[in-house]
Amino acid sequence: MSASVIDFVATEARFGAHNYEPIGVVLSRGEGVWVWDTEGNRYLDCLSAYSAVSQGHCHPKILAAMVEQAHRLTLTSRAFHNDQLAPFYEEIAALTGSHKVLPMNSGAEAVESAIKSVRKWGYEVKGVPDGQAEIIVCANNFHGRTLGIVGFSTDPDTRTHFGPFAPGFKIIPFGDATALAEAITPNTVAFLVEPIQGEAGVILPPAGYFAEVRELCTTNNVMLVLDEIQTGLGRTGKLLAEQHEGIEADVTLLGKALSGGFYPVSAVLSNNDVLGTLRPGQHGSTFGGNPLACAVARAALRVLTEEGMIENAARQGARFLEGLKDIRANTIREVRGRGLMLAVELHPEAGRARRYCEALQSKGILAKDTHEQTIRIAPPLVITSDEVDWALERLATTLTQDFS
Structure with missing residues (x-):
């Protein structure tokens, strides 16, 4: 992390109650399915603020x-x-x-x-x-x-x-x-x-x-x-x-x-x-x-x-789910979901899901772990087919990555 990012994180830790454990990125701007950090790096948002920004950032x-x-x-x-x-x-x-x-x-x-x-x-x-x-x-x-x-x-x-x-x-x-x-x-x-x-x-x-x-x-x-x-x-x-x-x-x-x-x-x-x-x-x-x-x-x-977002969620969700199921990785225990509410559950021996989320961050995707072994994937409902495919490529690379 750069000095400015460390400053933001350190100040937050000094004054804030420690009731969250966020991924180490400081976001400053969003548009559609994309967000940018304070360093100008762009990420595909695969959490959507727990579905609060389903219509995309700053519609x-x-x-x-x-x-x-x-x-x-x-x-x-x-x-x-x-x-x-x-x-x-x-x-x-x-x-x-x-x-x-x-x-x-x-x-x-x-x-x-x-x-x-x-x-x-x-x-x-x-x-x-x-x-x-x-x-x-x-x-x-x-x-x-x-x-x-x-x-x-x-x-x-x-x-x-x-x-x-x-x-x-x-x-x-x-x-x-x-x-x-x-x-x-x-x-x-x-x-x-x-x-x-x-x-x-x-x-x-x-x-x-x-x-x-x-x-x-x-x-x-x-x-x-x-x-x-x-x-x-x-x-x-x-x-x-x-x-x-x-x-x-x-x-x-x-x-x-x-x-x-x-x-x-x-x-x-x-x-x-x-x-x-x-x-x-x-x-x-x-x-x-x-x-x-x-x-x-x-x-x-x-x-x-x-704007047809509900219908798009059905289409792109099916595409995303099928693409996740096609990933051949020993780390994956199960892929499940409906629409654009998806999850990849990892085998316990694969380690905590958080390290995979941190690896995804380095590849331009922000996702969130839950219950140790599961990666949730829930992008805004405005995501396109090209963006789904872009995400799937990076997810496949990360889920087959050797962390040993």
């Missing part, structure tokens, strides 16, 4: 909407109406087929909001005795990092020394419909689950799993809550990942790509029963639904659909 139309709205009105709080919130509601509801929308800021806030809402629905509509509502979640889940959420995580790094935790959650294996059936009781109000477990290493459920889940939830009057914060808005080659199995969630959580990376925006989408139980003063957010956020989100949704 000009989203930028224009943000700048225009910033000149007009940025924040009113929900104490007053603003002229961007109603159009945002209308447009996202029409796009997703939702009946009610609750705007928040971060993905974790959306999850927390959903937990509160389904519990309230359970008491006031389903008739669960007060204080006894149960929510079923999956092992190896990732729904955020708030205290409420980490309480039902199974990741020791996430949980250790942060307790005590709130009760009311049951943990079952992901992809096991029988386990779900056995876990449901009369007090179960919801099943909270990711369509694909992203942080766990892009883990896909068995075919037909979510069709069974949907049937079980309907039969037992349990709300199916799909956390589509990473998988939603085109990442898997469909608007929502639920569409791959032809189901509809009762509650859908969106975030990340909802703003194209310009601003924290998230949303809880639901039927009337769940969000319809909320009354003034029972839940809120000073910044949730602010005019700047709504204007940015409206533009982000428009470019996603009008």
Whole structure:
């Protein structure tokens, strides 16, 4: 690293909490699928800020909407109406087929909001005795990092020394419909689950799993809550990942790509029963639904659909997945994914995935490791065939590299 890069990293380490372990690059500019560091080196971004910049870095139309709205009105709080919130509601509801929308800021806030809402629905509509509502979640889940959420995580790094935790959650294996059936009781109000477990290493459920889940939830009057914060808005080659199995969630959580990376925006989408139980003063957010956020989100949704990004994710994702499967390397244990949400899992004897990510950096690709042995690959949805092929060449070279 050059002296200037070392200075940035050292200053960050001196003043910042050490709750991240970033790859050793200092980025200063981005456009489309590309980012540049402070030294002028260019990289293909294969993380997309965990899918937050699905529309590509600094998309000009989203930028224009943000700048225009910033000149007009940025924040009113929900104490007053603003002229961007109603159009945002209308447009996202029409796009997703939702009946009610609750705007928040971060993905974790959306999850927390959903937990509160389904519990309230359970008491006031389903008739669960007060204080006894149960929510079923999956092992190896990732729904955020708030205290409420980490309480039902199974990741020791996430949980250790942060307790005590709130009760009311049951943990079952992901992809096991029988386990779900056995876990449901009369007090179960919801099943909270990711369509694909992203942080766990892009883990896909068995075919037909979510069709069974949907049937079980309907039969037992349990709300199916799909956390589509990473998988939603085109990442898997469909608007929502639920569409791959032809189901509809009762509650859908969106975030990340909802703003194209310009601003924290998230949303809880639901039927009337769940969000319809909320009354003034029972839940809120000073910044949730602010005019700047709504204007940015409206533009982000428009470019996603009008520019064919979802269809491109399906095409390029299939190309990328096939190309990864064609790499003949003893290091690779499995390649998996859907759309542009992909992963390469390495054999334990290949060593930590991080060293491969560092090697990729030297070849102009930024990717991120997870759970020691897995490299996640999730470029912006605007990636072209030529760029996919360019990335595959470098991935093949790196994955066959001898680190001994």
